[in-house]
Amino acid sequence: MLLSEMKEGEKGIIVRIAGSGALRRRILEMGMVKGSQIYIEKYAPLKDPLELIVKNYHISLRVEEASQITVEKSE
């Protein structure tokens, strides 16, 4: 499923990062690489952007950007 479809409090593992250029590069460099565990901390009050925890720190990205990332939900 897509990262943008996940709900608050759900966990997952990154399977694939699509998209191109600066955005993809940025995502990778921030440590969101294939196999990284992620935790959806929350969505902003207006439902966009969202906040997630990767490698023990907090990152926010837009829903639009999160839809480039495929994840596998885990428990």
Place this chain on the structure above:
Amino acid sequence: MTDKKTITIALAGNPNSGKTTIFNNITGSRQKIGNWPGVTVEKKEGLISKFGYDLKIVDLPGTYSLTPYSIEEIVARNFVLEESPDVVIDIIDSSNLERSLYLATQLREIDGKVLFVLNMADVARSHGTKIDAEKLSSLLDVPVIFTVGNKNEGMDDLLKEAIKLAESSPVKKEKRNVKYSKDIESAIVRIGDLIEDKVKDNIHYNFRWTAIKLLEDDKIVKERFALKAGNAGSDIIDEVQSLRKNLLNLYDEDTEIIMTDDRYGFISGIIKEVQTISPKRRVDISRNIDLVLTNKFIGFPIFIFFIWAMFQLTFTVGAYPMDLIDNGVNLLSSGFERFLPESIFKDLLVNGIIAGVGSVIIFLPNILILFFCIALFEDTGYMARAAFLMDKIMHLIGLHGKSFIPMLMGFGCNVPAIMAARTLESEKDRILTILITPFMSCSAKLPVYIVLAGTFFAAKAGNVIFSLYLLGIILSIISGRLFRLTLLKGADAPFVMELPPYRVPMLKSLTIHMWDRSKMFLKKMGKIILVGSIIVWFLSSFPRNINYSEDYTSILNNINESFKEKFISADENEKILLNEQKLAAIAGIENKMNSEKIEKSFMGKIGKGLSPVFKPLGIDWRGSVSLLTGVFAKEIVVSTLGVLYSTEKSNDKAALANALRSSGMTPLSALSMMVFVLLYLPCLATITTIKKETGSFKWTFFSITYSTVIAWMMSFCLYQGGKLLGFA
């Protein structure tokens, strides 16, 4: 003269790694803030003498990587490559070792002398993370030391180690670097060998590093390489392209992506060896704070409260010191007025320089307070949350969540507002924000609205003024979208942003932030404003020998004489009455004289010359002269109107209102003029700030032209449309 050796030390690190705190600790107030050449990224340097050396400390922009995707990264990389600092200190947030090592491994690849600093290890330890520094040091063959930036611990060790490293013999070739996947590794070796064989003498950087960058299709390195390596170079680039193609077929993924993966793979290997995380579940205060501050229901109200408080502090509390400064400036100018002999020099000093520079210095309290608040937001980590909350809304205009603060501050004053755009990381976002912020109706325009709307719309004045503010907002949104689609094309910068843990701000760092930016404002603005005010003064007070239509001097003398006679035969009460009459008569004549003086000055002539341009907007020559003087500062529009329109006491608002009404101005033309005031070119101080912050005459000129053209068009449509519809 000093015979001490100078060592250049660059500080690199992720944003929020505590880099700035360490920089402030080391350099204290001996900092120099400027811009990196050609870009608007802030450059900070500090020069100190310690342990028998002169140390030049350069604070590189905070980055996560050294790829050329953002200006900050390019700036940081260029500095390390081109200026070859003696030592690069990489500041690592101990709580975020894994991500920090990504930048660290890239710094290692460049092949300079690198020193790792594990900062805030105490926080990491309290969260259950322990780092084996010795092992890290031996694994990567880099000296590693500990510091606690916010407690000022380890700074001397850091400098001693840096000096030791700088004085050590050049780095050994054998050291542990990232090992990439087999096929990539062999491609790197192949390209590296080619470079060494064919173009060795033209390439100064590490060959392996150049090979890696070429394989990553790094545009900047490629261009530079092509430029320097000539024909042999283009053969190598062809070879790189075919290797990339092969690798793409092999992995079904761009080479640079595989290499990023490999780096993280290498890093996770190191992490396993040096970092132990005890299972103790951390109590995360930061997360709890966030539960409140970015809460679904109360997040926005709290945000609005903070912004409101900042606004109040900046403009309401700031008004008190502003008054003091204003009084001081007035005192100074009236002092000179009284004690200097009448001369052109005195006029220049009082009405040009003091008035002009005074009009800028008056913003200082605003700027100090605003930057203190912004520094507070940034240092505590709240700024990132503000962006998080506002991004959805700002994204509609094609902007980043952080643009909200500068735009909002624009309602107060555009000068600090445009300076607040510095908090935006992407240059495109910054320029876009700077271009649309002047449409936010600043507080100096309010007096103009109050006079005009109050005169012509009476009870509806409030609604009219509100509509003007709204019009400004709508136009800024439309312009924002328009620019995003045309001039500043391209998707807005990725929002991917770290939400750093909340931290208790340090007073020292807050004051340094606040003072540095304010100092810069005063220094740079002072110069341009000085020149600007001299020009404006010249235009409004020359030519000197005006042929007045009447001999005002003798009229004034006559008045004096006639009242003198009347005084002789008057009793006490009559005298008071007579005195009033006399003053009124003198003021009337003086005002007439001033009005004629302005009319016949260069400024007045230009205004009159421009009046055909303003005629279709329903603005007469007096209006156009006022608008012209408003470039100096918007509130001056009112005082010029006062001088030009009223023939009696110019300070009296009721008199001005009567004069405006009897001058043939209609509600429609008043509205047209207000719209023009709302939108036309910003005041001199703002223009200067735009130049300063965009670093470009092109954008400054564009901003001036765009706003003025829009102003003219809007007023034109309004006035002509209104006339067609029968309002007049």
